Amino acid sequence: MLIRARSRQVDAACPDCGTGSSTVHSRYQRRLDDRPVSGRPVSILLTVRRFRAGSRPTDADRRPTGPGSRRQTA
Structure with missing residues (x-):
């Protein structure tokens, strides 16, 4: 099962600096593997946007949960 998600x-x-930006620089996808449901593998395909903002050239959407480097939900 594949679940597609985006912010x-x-x-x-x-x-x-806390300055807001709505200018999207680029997008990329991240795949998170979840535990199987009824024996079927589950993956979440997350589309992440990179913004132009403040003193940094780009900054990615912040994920609402989980550490940045984990690719598994459980």
Whole structure:
């Protein structure tokens, strides 16, 4: 089972200065593997946007949960 997800947020704040930006620089996808459901493997395909904001050239959408480097939900 493949679940596709993306943020509904229109803009993001720069983590350095807090300035908001709605200018999207690029997008990329991240795949998170979840535990099987009824024996079927489950993956979440998350589309992440990178914004131009503040003193940094780009900054990615912040994921609402989980550490940044984990690729498994459990």
